[in-house]
Amino acid sequence: MDWQVVLALLAVAAMAGWIDAVVGGGGLLQLPALLLAGGSLPVASVLGTNKLAATLGTLAAAVTYRRKHPISVKVAVIGGGAAVAGSAGGAIVATAVSSDFLRPVILVLLVAVAVFVLLRPQFGVTGTAGEGPDAARQAPRRRGVALVVLLAGGGIGFYDGLVGPGTGTFLIMAFTTVLSLEFIRALSTVKTINVGTNLGALLVFASQGHVLWLLGLGMSLFNVAGAIVGARMTMSRGSGFVRVVLLSVVAVMVLRLGYAEFA
DSSP: OOHHHHHHHHHHHHHHHHHHHHHSOTHHHHHHHHHHHHTTSOHHHHHHHHHHHHHHHHHHHHHHHHTTSOOOHHHHHHHHHHHHHHHHHHHHHHTTSOOGGGHHHHHHHHHHHHHHHHHOTTTTTSOOSOSSTTHHHHGGGSTTHHHHHHHHHHHHHHHHHHTOTTHHHHHHHHHHHHHTOOHHHHHHHHHHHHHHHHHHHHHHHHHTTOOOHHHHHHHHHHHHHHHHHHHHHHHHHOHHHHHHHHHHHHHHHHHHHHHHHHO
16 A cells, blocks of 8 residues: 555544544544555455544543543443444444445434434533533433433444444434433543444454554554544533534535435
């Protein structure tokens, strides 16, 4: 791989880390760039390398958010465990089955997300689970939350292992709704679960030799840097900033998937 291509991939990794830390969806930038640069590389190797960078970048964002906002331990354990298992299962399927059939479903979901956020201006800007730093810890005690967290973590984790791009966005939407919290308060818990969705797939790809370690570690450094900057910007600018970026990322995702589906 030419050094110019490698430098371009490192820059893309930094931008993807920033986007992913703020609202998810960094894979929509990083994965296509890897596929384009990879040429004749096996798709599984591209997916595995992408997961290495995404796992470390998401971990950096989770640690950054957690320093200021407490996580819901119960949600993180249940959702994270389900995410690891679901992601591993999705990765196993991804090595043998084409994921093209998922594109129309994802497109519909993304349009639904955009409509939902636009019609509810206060969604993710004001929380209803309580006041103060213990709000995130109180939310999981509500009836039925554990089951929803289990299903959401496992289902979105499976998608992440199978396809990947947009996972962070889906997680933010799902767990902001479940926890009835502001985007900012939910992000520390969501990013912890997102680590699980990346890790499960990474373990499967790595065990099968589908990770380009040198390139992946280089991209990881830039992804981590972008993630830390993105997380700090998010905490300083607040939930309104996340809302704007969320709608922007969803719009780009809809356009990209729509073009791929109907062009």
